[in-house]
Amino acid sequence: MKISxxxxxxxxxxxxxxxxxxxxxxxxxxxVGVVREVAMTLEHYPGMTENSIRKIAEEAxxxxxxxxxxVIHRYGDLRPNDQIVLVAVASAHRGEAFAACEFIMxxxxxxxxxxxxxxxxxxxxxxxxxxxxxxAAERWRLRQGATKP
Amino acid sequence: MxxxxxxxxxxxxxxxxxxxxxxxxAGISTVGGLRAHLRARGGRWAxxxxxxxxxxxxxxxxxxxxxxxxxxxDEVAFFPPVTGG
Numbered sequence: 001m002k003i004s005x006x007x008x009x010x011x012x013x014x015x016x017x018x019x020x021x022x023x024x025x026x027x028x029x030x031x032v033g034v035v036r037e038v039a040m041t042l043e044h045y046p047g048m049t050e051n052s053i054r055k056i057a058e059e060a061x062x063x064x065x066x067x068x069x070x071v072i073h074r075y076g077d078l079r080p081n082d083q084i085v086l087v088a089v090a091s092a093h094r095g096e097a098f099a100a101c102e103f104i105m106x107x108x109x110x111x112x113x114x115x116x117x118x119x120x121x122x123x124x125x126x127x128x129x130x131x132x133x134x135x136a137a138e139r140w141r142l143r144q145g146a147t148k149p
Numbered sequence: 150m151x152x153x154x155x156x157x158x159x160x161x162x163x164x165x166x167x168x169x170x171x172x173x174x175a176g177i178s179t180v181g182g183l184r185a186h187l188r189a190r191g192g193r194w195a196x197x198x199x200x201x202x203x204x205x206x207x208x209x210x211x212x213x214x215x216x217x218x219x220x221x222x223d224e225v226a227f228f229p230p231v232t233g234g
Contacts, residue, residue, distance in 0.1 A: 033234050042233070043158050045226065048210035073233060085234055105234060111212065114233025115158035126159040129203070129230030 001061075002070040003053050005044055010072045010086055019090040022068045029097035030088040031105050035078045038118045040127075042075040042084070045113040049073070056107040060089070063103070064096040071104060073114065106136040150221035152183070157228035160204060163197045173219070180206045181215030183225060203230050 002018075004010075016028055053071050060066055072086045087104045091097035116127040154169045161167050177186055184206065188198040198204060207226040208217055219225060 044233075045155075045157055045207075045210070045228070048207060048226075051210055052212075109234040110231065112233050113157065113207070113228065113231050115229065116232045117158070126162075126229065127232045129232050133234075 001054075001057055001068060002072075003050055003057065004072045005046075005049050005053070006072065006074060007076040009074070009083060012083075012086060012088075015070050015072065015086060016088055019068055019070060019088055022090050024092055025067055025090045026092045027094040027097040028088060028090050029094065029101040030086065031101055032083055033085040033105075035080050035082045035084060037080055038120050039077070039079045040119060041077050041117045043115045043117070044073075044075045049113050052112045053108060056104055056111060059107070060100040060104050064100040065091055065093075066096065066100050067091055069100065069104070071108070073108070073112070075114070103140050106133075106140060109133040110137045150219075152219055152222070153224045154183070154187075155224065155226040157226065159229050160197055160227050164193055178218055179215065180208060180213055180217045180219055180225060183219060184215070184227065187227075198227065204228070205230055 012030065012032060016030060019028055057069055057071060067090045069090065070086065070088045074084055078084060087101050089097045089101040091100065110133050117124055118127055150173050152171055152173055154171050156164055156166055173183060174186065177183055184198050188195050204227050206213055206215065208219060209224050
C-alpha cells in the first residue's frame with residue numbers, strides 16, 4: 001500500500017504499472033482528481049492527513065478483495081488542469097476494484113484533512129464543504145448496515 | 150493541564166494563529182469545553198468558534214465529537230470541514 005501526501009506532481013501510468021506487477025491482479029481501477037477552473041492552494045495537516053488516508057484504505061481492504069492500492073494527494077499551489085489526487089486499486093476482478101476505489105475517494109473527501117483555497121480574479125476564498133460529499137460517504141455506511149445480518 | 154492547540158485553514162486565518170500552548174483551567178475535560186473556553190476570549194474567538202459555525206475538532210490527530218476527553222499533553226486541533234480530493 002502506498003500513501004503519499006506530496007507537493008510534487010505524479011505520473012499515473014507509472015503508478016498503475018507498479019500496481020499491475022502485483023501477483024494475482026486482474027483489474028486496476030483508478031480515479032484522478034483535477035483542478036477544474038481556478039488556481040488553488042491546498043493546505044493539509046501533516047501526519048494526520050497521511051494517517052487518515054491510511055485508515056480509509058485499510059477500511060477498503062477489509063471490505064473488498066483489494067490486493068494493493070495507491071493514494072497520492074498533492075498540497076501547495078495548483079493551477080487549472082493540474083492533477084490533485086490519485087486513487088488506484090488493484091484487485092482480481094473489476095467489481096471489487098471499482099467499489100474500493102470509489103469508497104476511498106468518497107471517504108477521503110469528508111475525512112482526510114485537506115482544505116482548498118481558490119484564487120479567482122476577484123479574490124481568494126476558502127472552498128466550503130459540500131453536503132453532497134457527506135451524502136456520498138454516508139451511503140457506504142448505510143450499505144454496510146444493509147448487508148449485515 | 151497543558152495542551153497544544155493547532156488551527157488550520159480558514160480558522161487559522163481568521164484567528165491569526167496557528168499553534169498555541171494552553172493551560173486549560175480545572176474543570177474543563179472535553180474538546181467542547183476547550184472550545185467554549187477559547188470562545189470566552191471574545192472578539193474573533195467568539196465569532197470563529199461560535200456554536201453556529203461548523204468547526205471540526207481532532208485530538209491527537211483523530212477527528213472527534215465535542216464530548217471527547219482531553220488529557221495533559223494532548224494535541225487538539227480545530228479546523229473547518231475538509232475539502233480535499
